[in-house]
Amino acid sequence: MADPITARQVANRQDLAQLVKERELSHIKVGLFDLDGLMRGKYMSRDKFFKAVDSGFSFCDVILGWDIKDQLYDNVSYTGWHTGYPDAAVELLPNTCRELPLEDNMLLILGQLTGRAEALCPRGLLRRVLQTADDMGYQVKAAFEYEFFLFDETPDSAHEKGFRQLKPATPDYFGYSILRNSVHAQWYHEILNLAESMDFPIEGLHTETGPGVLEAALSVDDALNAADKAALFKTFIKVWAQKNQRMATFMAKWSNEYPGQSGHIHLSLVDKNTGQPVFYAADQKHTMSEVQRYFIGGLQQQLPEFLPLLAPTINSYRRLIPGFWAPTHATWGFENRTTAIRVISGGEQSQRLEMRLGAADANPYLALAATIAGGLLGVRSAAEPSPAIVGNAYDTTIPEEQALPATLWEAAQRFRQSSVARDYFGTAFVEHFAASREWEVREFQKHITDWELERYFEII
Template identity: 45%
Template structure:
């Protein structure tokens, strides 16, 4: 909808309040409900929002080392701008009107810390090169018969999963929780997050959903909204959903794989497909893939942004550990799917479900375009068999600290995203490492409390 259509809709339907939100550096939606008049007044000049949302961590503790805001600046308001193209009604909240916002000004200048603004910049670069990019992210997540209060009371121990046992692709489990299962599929679709598939994964109470692909920014919007929407729908059924990459050392982790392809502007041709090639891959596809392989060590925190991310990226856990690619191989970092021209695409398998979709998708697209711009040669052979054993092209960093330091020092990362973003983002990741380093874990208590 354009501005006039949105205003007409609000007036015709007597809407008196509007909810809007934007994603912080961790991909957490921050927002508020505003009155009709406040909404209308801000359509031109934006809405003042305290910039502490980019100056604190996922637990609202202020960072001590970021330039964008802090005690040194007094945490002033910065203007965010609602994107009217994100118009949605929230079907599980009496059809409340909802919009996404970001910190890109009308003159195209943006706040370095804003993830959606960063992705908009990369999408614009893709458009200037003459390509239309299609993306989709899929998510795995665990569901528990718990509430925020019971989790606190239990100290996040002895949690009751939605269903017991390991039962991937089960037909029985969804029918046993059909109200929740059907609400997920139906309400997400009504919220303009169309779902291609929804099923149980292996693990107690774990689901996986594939979101229908779309233009890049819309795909990222859907992915960001998906996680919050799932949590809100789950809560209505007395369920808590978690998108942690790895919540239990004895169970599989949760992925957030990214699917992508480049097309002509009119969507008439998949530019990743070449019927004459042995792998059905065009030269453009190979350059794009080579770019991702080359940039992976420089951008890993954008795919694996938390301490917990690296608990998933271990051998034999259905997540990659090496800088590898292959045709339809789920042990490599990059998986080429080439079943037909329509469905030929690249799957980036590093991200877990804990990613900020704007940043993970920005990393994938920017690094792929880097390969195209620099005409990189795909000189890494496709892995045959076990990707964990193929270390010829190197391995991924095994912890957030090493990955963040590598990105902070990377000229490649700064070239792709600008020094302002790289410095802000990596400082927040190093902060995250420091918070973890000073904590005392259950593992330490069990191992040392009595014995030492």
């Protein structure tokens, strides 16, 4: 008899079959992540599940043709009423098997779109960018860190209140608070245990600036695994919160009174043949290698064109304002948190960069793909960065070419027109994703805001 196996030891179909048999499961949960980073999935009977593992299965391709409110895009060609909404092929990935501790013995398996749909699959896009890195001789290491707000609300109560006057889980500003994490230690322990059980381990968890806001730094991993872990973290933190009669939000900025919520990415390159870090050079200033310098130069050039992959919603642009811990230009600096790219020194194994542009609302696969692609372009072309910003980037005169689009519409147009994006991400993806962001803007423009009513209703 084979020794018992755990979810994270699963490497293939045989391991998966053993684990499902040991747990006597009648159903298994499967899921994949859509363009907005939302997990779509279902429970699958045991027999159907193993047929899907062997031969694949399908989702209606509407999952690529609707927004986060399940409203159908009217401006895309890949799918729509004109196609009849056929199925899109999905491949299940046994080595992504996870425990679902919030569901007793249940297991979760991730999938990814294949066939024609792979051109629009966020995980597929990241895989293609990583293949480019591999062809250049690099392995990419990455880690995500997220800020998120917790509220003493449920989905029902938040809707009843119209998402106004919501009660944060804790009051007032109190960053890095030992008082908060001691009084509410049970929350922290539950989050940390959930993360360990589901294999998106957290190396740091603390209160941030604002009522009820936490920051979690996930552990470093190979880039594809890191994106899986980030996407799972965002999904299951919300699940955990709602099961405990709370809500978590990863909106970029839910209140004008508080800083926005970031989704920062830490990234480094390793020589795939020697295993040696590529960004580290002991004899250079701040131990920054030539490759890291070119990587930063490429990012500076491409961030204005790749921005919607890092800032994908109307709300994302509420965060990108001076003086609120988010960049407004494609700037960089050594240990400078006012810039878009922060170079972090500190030894051979920790030399890296932090992409500070991304908000918590970004799809981890797309945000990471944009960061890697921009950097690799710089390495290939030996792109020199501008001089490092010293001091406050918000008070520094920045060249116009480093200015970031100020709105989602402008960002979508820059992305659509980018020949570099088409070369790296494929024309099908660029056209479809740009159209999805244009749709988002059009949906926003259909609505009258409270600000307009208060300002104009009586007086004008």
